[in-house]
Amino acid sequence: xxxxxxxxxxxxxxxxxxxxxxxxxxxxxxxxxxxxxxxxxxxxxxxxxxxxxxxxxxxxxxxxxxxxxxxxxxxxxxxxxxxxxxxxxxxxxxxxxxxxxxxxxxxxxxxxxxxxxxxxxxxxxxxxxxxxxxxxxxxxxxxxxxxxxxxxxxxxxxxxxxxxxxxxxxxxxxxxxxxxxxxxxxxxxxxxxxxxxxxxxxxxxxxxxxxxxxxxxxxxxxxxxxxxxxxxxxxxxxxxxxxxxxxxxxxxxxxxxxxxxxxxxxxxxxxxxxxxxxxxxxxxxxxxxxxxxxxxxxxxxxxxxxxxxxxxxxxxxxxxxxxxxxxxxxxxxxxxxxxxxxxxxxxxxxxxxxxxxxxxxxxxxxxxxxxxxxxxxxxxxxxxxxxxxxxxxxxxxxxxxxxxxxxxxxxxxxxxxxxxxxxxxxxxxxxxxxxxxxxxxxxxxxxxxxxxxxxxxxxxxxxxxxxxxxxx
Amino acid sequence: xxxxxxxxxxxxxxxxxxxxxxxxxxxxxxxxxxxxxxxxxxxxxxxxxxxxxxxxxxxxxxx
Numbered sequence: 001x002x003x004x005x006x007x008x009x010x011x012x013x014x015x016x017x018x019x020x021x022x023x024x025x026x027x028x029x030x031x032x033x034x035x036x037x038x039x040x041x042x043x044x045x046x047x048x049x050x051x052x053x054x055x056x057x058x059x060x061x062x063x064x065x066x067x068x069x070x071x072x073x074x075x076x077x078x079x080x081x082x083x084x085x086x087x088x089x090x091x092x093x094x095x096x097x098x099x100x101x102x103x104x105x106x107x108x109x110x111x112x113x114x115x116x117x118x119x120x121x122x123x124x125x126x127x128x129x130x131x132x133x134x135x136x137x138x139x140x141x142x143x144x145x146x147x148x149x150x151x152x153x154x155x156x157x158x159x160x161x162x163x164x165x166x167x168x169x170x171x172x173x174x175x176x177x178x179x180x181x182x183x184x185x186x187x188x189x190x191x192x193x194x195x196x197x198x199x200x201x202x203x204x205x206x207x208x209x210x211x212x213x214x215x216x217x218x219x220x221x222x223x224x225x226x227x228x229x230x231x232x233x234x235x236x237x238x239x240x241x242x243x244x245x246x247x248x249x250x251x252x253x254x255x256x257x258x259x260x261x262x263x264x265x266x267x268x269x270x271x272x273x274x275x276x277x278x279x280x281x282x283x284x285x286x287x288x289x290x291x292x293x294x295x296x297x298x299x300x301x302x303x304x305x306x307x308x309x310x311x312x313x314x315x316x317x318x319x320x321x322x323x324x325x326x327x328x329x330x331x332x333x334x335x336x337x338x339x340x341x342x343x344x345x346x347x348x349x350x351x352x353x354x355x356x357x358x359x360x361x362x363x364x365x366x367x368x369x370x371x372x373x374x375x376x377x378x379x380x381x382x383x384x385x386x387x388x389x390x391x392x393x394x395x396x397x398x399x400x401x402x403x404x405x406x407x408x409x410x411x412x413x414x415x416x417x418x419x420x421x422x423x424x425x426x427x428x429x430x431x432x433x434x435x436x437x438x439x440x441x442x443x444x445x446x447x448x449x450x451x452x453x454x455x456x457x458x459x460x461x462x463x464x465x466x467x468x469x470x471x472x
Numbered sequence: 473x474x475x476x477x478x479x480x481x482x483x484x485x486x487x488x489x490x491x492x493x494x495x496x497x498x499x500x501x502x503x504x505x506x507x508x509x510x511x512x513x514x515x516x517x518x519x520x521x522x523x524x525x526x527x528x529x530x531x532x533x534x535x
Contacts, residue, residue, distance in 0.1 A: 310512035317509065329491045341498055341505070347490050348481050348506045353513035358526035360516040399508045 004029040005166035006460060009223040012169065013071035019063060023074030027056035027118050030076045034120065034167050042142045043162040045081045045091060047121040052076065055118045062116070071226045073116030078168040080159050081122040082129055082205040083109050083214070092128045092205050095138050096327060096334040106203025107235045108172060108214055115230040120168055124158030129174055129207045130320060131339030133157070133391040143390055144186060145461040146427050150387040153182035159217045160187035164461055170218045170227050174204055176211045176316060178382070178405025181417035181432060184217055186387035188419040188428030188461070190447060191217040192224045193405075195437045196412030197242030199228075200235035208319035209240070211312065211409040220457055221418060221447030225249040228440060244438055252441035257449040258294030260442075262287070263375035265302055269384070272305035273402045276385040282420035282429035283381060289453050290446075300371050300378065308364060308407040309399065314349050314357035315410070321346020342397060365411050369436075377446050378434040380404050382417040386427040404432060414440040418447045419456045481506055 002011070004026055015021035031049050038044050059074040084090050084102035086109075091097045105113065113119070124142040126132055133141045133151055142157040144150040145165035152161045156173025160183025163171050173180035175193040184191025192215045199214045206212060216227035229249045235241040264287065269275040287297050302308075321328075324343045332340055371378070381404050394401070408415040413434050420431035431450075435443035451457050483506055487494060494502060 306515065310515045313512050314509065314516070325490070332493055337498070340494075341501055344492060344494070344502065345505050345509060347486055347492060348483070348509055350481075350513065353509075353516070355526065356513070356516045356520075359520050359524040362524050362526060363520075397505065397508070399511055 005033055007169070008220050009071060009075050009169055009218060009226050010220070012075065013226070016063060016074045017068050023056040023059040023063070023118060024053070026074065027052050027076050027120070030120055030167065030169070037165065038167060040143070040148060041145060041161055041165055041167070042124055042140045043158040043165065043167055044078065044121045045093060045124050045139050045158070046089065048088065048119060052118050052120050059116050059118065069116040070229070072112065072230055074118065075116070075169050076118045076120045077112060077170045077172070078120050078123045078159065078162050079109060079172050080125050080156050080174060082125055082174060083172055084203040085109055085119070085122065088122065090122070090205070093125045093131075093137055093139060094127045094335065094339070096331065098138055102203070104203065107200035107238065108231055109203065111230050111233060112172070117170070123156070123162055123171060126155035126157060126179070127336045127339040128205060128324070128343075129155040129176060129179055130342050131336050132342070133393060134336040134338050135391065136336045141390065144387050146188060146387070149389055150427065151186065151390045151393060153186040153383070153387065155179035156183045156191075156217060160184055160189060160191070163187065163189045163217055163219055166460065170216060170223060173215060173217045175213045175215060175405075175409065176207045177312065177409055178403055180213070180215050180217060181382045181405045181415060184417040185382035185430030186428065189217060189219055190221045190224050190419070190451070191215065191417050192221075192228065192440065192444065193408065193415045194228065194232070194440050195242070195414045197240050198244075198414075198438065198440060199231045200233065200238045200241055202235055202238040206323050208316040210319060211316050213409065220451055221416060221444045222253055222451075224416070225253055225441070225444040225448070228444070232440070242438070247438060247441035249441045249444065252445045253448055255445060256293070257290070257446055260295045260376045260446065261374070262290055262295050262297045263300035263371060263378045264297060265378055265380040266299045267301060268305050268380045268404055273384050273404065275381060278423045279381045279383070279385060279429055283379065283431055286379070286420050286431050286450060289450060293449055293453055298375065300375060302371060303364060303367060305402040305404070305407065306399065307360070308410050309402045311357040311360040311364065312406040312410045313397070314353050315361065317346040318349045318354045319346070361410055368411050368413065372436045376435070377443060380432050382430040382432040386423045386425070386429065408434055412437060414438075414443045416443045416447045418450060421456060422459070481510065
């Protein structure tokens with residue numbers, strides 16, 4: 001029998017609905033696993049055992065009385081600690097917000113609670129979703145469950161680590177330049193940056209208002225789709241929220257991918273950015289799988305990766321500095337060194353360059369829309385390599401290391417990272433699947449079809465448990 | 473690209489203007505980051521059509 005912590009949401013939901021699995025039993029199992037292992041992994045900043053068990057008992061009572069709410073009812077989750085939680089500290093993993101207790105939930109926090117999820121706790125993040133893997137903050141950085149000596153990426157580091165380690169069934173991350181997809185890639189899970197405007201940002205600590213996205217991180221793309229069924233709601237209190245019809249996530253997963261046209265942005269990983277041969281081999285193998293599934297695969301050309309990176313950098317630095325300027329000046333000592341440096345860069349962007357970046361963004365959005373006239377989805381790597389040693393990220397913000405993920409924060413496109421295999425060292429490889437605006441359902445269908453056609457979802461990072469036990 | 477180069481950003485002066493305080497190591501690292509920003513800005517400094525004006529917020533009409 002599958003261990004409880006290895007069940008996906010899609011596997012657990014029918015058991016919960018049929019009263020064959022108790023939310024109390026499931027939540028207790030996760031809490032004891034967190035208790036046993038998170039001391040080594042650092043995925044959680046704050047665990048909420050009493051609250052979680054109370055919510056689990058409530059969910060169990062509701063289900064027993066015939067009040068089953070849907071596939072997330074009774075499902076234990078974690079939230080990146082930049083999602084506001086009423087009455088529970090939301091720290092941004094920063095000394096500055098150590099005692100910040102919001103008076104209301106983020107819209108997404110509320111939607112997930114209303115769907116019956118069980119909040120296990122708040123998850124580690126890079127400081128304010130920008131600071132990098134830091135060792136000068138009130139809490140240690142999360143580690144990679146596939147190898148505790150390696151980095152889980154960020155900024156949704158705890159969200160990625162918790163899912164891969166079986167310390168939550170679903171989690172929420174945020175993504176301004178790749179912060180959902182990077183940790184999904186290095187932790188070997190599925191993570192969706194939805195279309196800009198599809199998921200409310202209200203009540204999520206801002207970083208860059210026009211590039212920030214909230215989204216789900218799960219073991220499978222199918223589970224991400226189940227979370228998106230709940231998360232994709234118009235929010236009139238988020239000025240960026242789109243008042244559009246919700247994509248049919250559940251219905252889309254029932255369809256196959258035969259006949260879809262896949263565009264490969266080959267120049268991104270063959271000439272624009274230095275990419276690990278194992279990552280490239282993983283992409284090529286994935287394309288073989290997609291051909292076998294009946295997809296047509298063609299190469300496409302966009303502007304060079306650096307064009308996207310330049311515009312995204314100027315916009316993100318400006319907007320982050322606009323949010324943090326006052327506190328950075330007043331209490332710089334309450335920021336970690338990496339966050340302080342990265343936010344400070346915004347002070348050096350000229351107004352005219354920010355405006356030009358916005359103009360360039362318009363051009364690039366138009367360009368990608370043209371490419372999507374001839375293909376259904378785009379594929380490229382998520383990250384150019386596998387997880388390095390913990391904290392050994394170098395300057396990820398440097399122009400010499402263009403990012404495959406920031407491209408789609410700039411264009412607002414839905415973008416999913418999935419596991420595309422494993423390196424010789426046993427670390428996850430990665431692939432990014434990108435769609436037209438508001439076709440998040442199609443992106444998840446393609447990701448799910450790939451996961452079901454391959455065996456990569458069958459392998460869990462068990463060795464880390466031995467590492468953790470050995471370190472005790 | 474336009475022919476007129478932008479004036480290099482005076483880092484120390486800018487920090488003083490904003491009242492930002494940094495140590496010597498941060499200053500060195502910041503210089504590299506600012507050079508990146510200047511390069512990024514140079515690359516997108518091209519002549520543009522008025523069609524590329526970022527005026528989305530002023531689309532006040534509804535269909």
